Amino acid sequence: MFGIDAEKLFVLLIIGALVLGPDKLPEYAAKFGHLVRELRRMATGAQEQLRQELGPEFEDIDWNRLDPRQYDPRRIIRDALLDDPADVQRSPATKKTAAMEVPSPPQGLLPGQGVPFDSEAT
Template sequence: MFGIDAEKLFVLLIIGALVLGPDKLPEYAAKFGRLVRELRRMASGAQEQLREELGPEFDDIDWKRLDPRQYDPRRIIREALLDGPAQPPQTPSTKTRGETAAPFDSEAT
């Protein structure tokens, strides 16, 4: 949560309890509880609204397939330029006189 580990969160809670004091602590704890419940309600409402707008296909979406971290830009460009899945380059078995083949680097951009 916000890059804070458990020990730091515990220290912040202790400092908050000391600053607020025993008389205001229950009031602020109740406010925090209402805030968390309201955020959960809003999140579930947004999810329900999204389901209604997208229809029944929403449940069938493979979200892991749509994860942008899995994309390799080089592969996408290569497939777009070749109009299909990338295949390894094929070298000609015979060369005519005077022809030279440039080396192919599959990792080059």
């Protein structure tokens, strides 16, 4: 409940009992119970009102499918760039897309190998 384990909840209850005292503790516990019941009633009423206003066609919606946490931006971009993902064969050297070939990043220089230089870029 709210990320609080049993020990912390027990310590909070003891502190609350000491601060409020035995005279006011039952009164505040009753107020808290009434607040919880009222919040549940309001939440149920809001759900029923939403169902009535949206109509029966919205009862069959799979809300988990619309959860933004399930989307992988890399998969979305890859699917958008590929014509048919089953037709493309990926090799470790290059990844082919519908529009261009994307080279894989260099693995590093071998001993004695010079740094790559592009004369057209300078």
